Amino acid sequence: KNQVEQSPQSLIILEGKNCTLQCNYTVSPFSNLRWYKQDTGRGPVSLTIMTFSENTKSNGRYTATLDADTKQSSLHITASQLSDSASYICVVSANQAGTALIFGKGTTLSVSS
């Protein structure tokens, strides 16, 4: 069964600290893995997209890693800001067209001052 599991379910950190969110998947076939940020009351916004051959990809203070052998990904946030408070969703695509997206349940991150 195609599944995407994320941990932790929620996380609270102080402003300025770093954090890492985890994603494990059992999706087959695998095309690409995406991380989205969803602010409260808004639609998800893409942070990174990685294919099978990519191990790491950065977008500003966000760095995603992918280990296709162990089927694990992580999203590292550096020097967190209050605006980073959101849900972070890991999404695995089973085809290149992106029409078979399997969503994780997300990690809710709260950054406090």
Next chain:
Amino acid sequence: DTAVSQTPKYLVTQMGNDKSIKCEQNLGHDTMYWYKQDSKKFLKIMFSYNNKELIINETVPNRFSPKSPDKAHLNLHINSLELGDSAVYFCASTSQGLAEAFFGQGTRLTVV
């Protein structure tokens, strides 16, 4: 310039009613989607349309019907609304190939 826009943003209606949610994208994308996000924040795909053809239809009740008048629009029509239909519905679009999906702001549907 909103890339993917949905209307209305909020919709409160009684059980048994029929309602529609509209979605428009100005990105020139050829594939549009509808997702349902339940109370546990879990996003699940409902439909996708590519060049006016339905290419995915997950196990969604036939009370839900997507309607695409043209490539830039994908509306969601719901008949005989039920309490369990209460959720946030997101529209999204992508171009073909490895491309990120752009999401609308969501429509919060509440059935009372």
